[in-house]
Amino acid sequence: MNLSKSLYTKAIQCPKALWLKKYNKEVLTPPDATALARFETGNVVGELACKLFPNGKEVIYNPDDFNGMVETTKEWIEEGLEYIYEATFLYNGILVLVDVLKVTPDGLEIYEVKSSSSVKDIYLHDVSIQLYVLKQLGYSVISSNVVHIDSSYVRGDELDLNGLFKIVDVSDEVNTLQVDIPKRLEEFELYLADRDNEPDIDIGSHCNKPYECDAKEYCWRVQRNIPEYSLFNIFNLGSKKQIELYEQGIVNIEDIPDGYAMTAIQKQKVQNWKEQVTFVDEENIKDFLNTLNYPIYHLDFETFQQAIPEWKGISPYQQIPFQYSLHIEHSDGIIEHKEFLGEDGIDPRYELAKRLVEDIPIDVTVLAYNMSFEKGVNAKLAESFPEFTDHLLSINENTKDLMFPFQKKYYVTPEMQGSYSIKYVLPSLVPEMAEAYKSLNGIQNGSDAMNAFPKLPSMSPKEKADTRTALLEYCKLDTLAMVEVLKKLKKVIE
The missing domain is CATH 3.90.320 (Lambda Exonuclease; Chain A)
Incomplete structure (x- = not known):
């Protein structure tokens, strides 16, 4: 065999x-x-x-x-x-x-x-x-x-x-x-x-468990023409409701019967997609914006992990921050930018923490997208470097989440496909920013950055210089994207 x-x-x-x-x-x-x-x-x-x-x-x-x-x-x-x-x-x-x-x-x-x-x-x-x-x-x-x-x-x-x-x-x-x-x-x-006839096995939860199968694109898109956004995005793959609808030949969201039993959030997703309209909760968006005080410090970290920790005080698979971008937005519309990118081949955490507390004062509004990640990185830095502990924890206490109004469905568009991930929110609200990522050279997403930084020591001088430039351009675009998304939210209440 x-x-x-x-x-x-x-x-x-x-x-x-x-x-x-x-x-x-x-x-x-x-x-x-x-x-x-x-x-x-x-x-x-x-x-x-x-x-x-x-x-x-x-x-x-x-x-x-x-x-x-x-x-x-x-x-x-x-x-x-x-x-x-x-x-x-x-x-x-x-x-x-x-x-x-x-x-x-x-x-x-x-x-x-x-x-x-x-x-x-x-x-x-x-x-x-x-x-x-x-x-x-x-x-x-x-x-x-x-x-x-x-x-x-x-x-x-x-x-x-x-x-x-x-x-x-x-x-x-x-x-x-x-x-x-x-x-x-x-x-x-x-x-x-039987070398001529491939097995007749339908799609299901096994397509993703324990790993996403390398045949998934073929089985889903090529063989069954399942669209990128389908009933599988509404219900968990393998759920009773998803299986029930799929067995009835229903894949497209617009084909889900109007009276089908769903939760309130599921109904909203389905209805929004069927009607292809944008839903905006102006009052709740206004309340969210009122929690932000100028100047607003838009913060984004880039991290990588090591299965085998190279430096003292690090655990396997710990998120190790090596870079951040900071766009500082003032009430008069002036935008400043600050950034840090660690040296390759050495533990970047201390220098990053030192620069971060220099760049972000105590008691200012810090804005992150999915703040639990940034706060988690900050908390670990505070634990590792006692001299910065109070300052870093103060940053955490004043961090707000730009994801919140999208997660709470205060602003929903069909293009977001029921998701509040920045991957879907950004192209929906600021399509030109999404296109800007595609024009970046070499580093176009977080995974690219995460994979590139630990490889810097083995690169030639030119390749290293080009990669460092690409890392800075990518991370800078991340926080600039946050500035633009916030600007869209502000326009809702103007």
Whole structure:
């Protein structure tokens, strides 16, 4: 059947995805920059985790000679080598590479390394197929384990691997899954036996769980012509109401019956889309604007995360701010701009916090879009640098959320598609600003910025200079966009 453990878990999510990967992979959406960065992180974490199991040997990956990898693994097991990295086994067309295999006098131990901060259900299927293959080959497996990042770990002066990683024994769970594997493999083999006809599997919650499937665009847009904004945006995918309407052949929001039972917010979304009108609650917008006092400090942070913290005081996957933009709007209409971008290769937090308290006085109105993010970053900075604590917490106390009137449905347009995300609000209210993002060079969204900053140390001088300029231009546009959105809100009550 030629099945790897990654293809097996893909088939667990959806057998059609497996079939497409085998026979029609051209329709699959290639991984974006964020996904590629996640893969790279996984590789780095995997290599580091091997140091928990020292003095082992790695089976060198050779896609042209899996049999050779299998033989090498077998020889090292027979020699009694304690730790084997990428131990390779092949049974009945199923190929598995065990991240770390421990060889003991009593049997083998499996260690699957993941860069996430918890054990997910899909990981159990990943380990279970490894266990299945080893057992079918006659090996005695005495434990199965998942090694993952412990997000509660805080780095000290040196990296403590035993603190960074958590080892979880999942033997009971994966042993329980063994009974279903032969039936699953038989099902997958039946699907793959028909090379001409892809499986007839409908869309559903499995398209997004545990990961967004790389066939989703094909299955949803190409095969079923489901629009970007559909009933799936009104009801949660997989909800009873969504399934009920979908099974009746209803996909478009305008086809939802007028008398269909919905919550008040759902009804408003549907009605607004059907009538294609803009709803504005002038009184509540006025009340919101009255909470803002000039000068208004429009603030936006850019952050990145590290699975393996490089600097003291940082936890895995902590949001590390490296940049901010600040547009200061005065009552007479004058706009000032201030900004900060950390130096690459060093911890940017202290210098950023120092500049931030210089740029934002105590007791002024700070405006953010989705303020919980900015306030969370500020709170962490306040915790990390006591000399700035009072000032940073004061900033938080005076922070208002520009998202609030859209979240509360005080201002709704059809173009917002029922969302209050800036991704939909901005092009609806200030379309020229949305176009300005598309003209940016290299950095056009938060994900681009998050991926670019940690790569600066490895760039050539010119590439680094260009990327730093692009980062500054992008972040500046974020707060300028907030100025323009606020201006639209003001016009409502003029």
